[in-house]
Amino acid sequence: MYFTDRxxxxxxxxxxxxxxxxxxxxxxxxxxxxxxPEFETPIERLATWLARDDEDDEx
Numbered sequence: 450m451y452f453t454d455r456x457x458x459x460x461x462x463x464x465x466x467x468x469x470x471x472x473x474x475x476x477x478x479x480x481x482x483x484x485x486p487e488f489e490t491p492i493e494r495l496a497t498w499l500a501r502d503d504e505d506d507e508x
Contacts, residue, residue: 471499 478496482489 478492482492
């Protein structure tokens with residue numbers, strides 16, 4: 450188990466029943482980076498990965 454799995458598991462337990470939009474998620478990521486600028490690169494990579502995740506299915 451990766452250390453980050455704990456955070457992912459907590460997210461699923463606490464908020465797993467909620468429905469969110471990508472607009473809401475984008476705002477949360479922007480706020481997180483504003484508060485934690487040292488995480489700008491990993492958040493950018495995650496956002497890009499989420500945005501392009503379905504490109505593999507098109508080919």
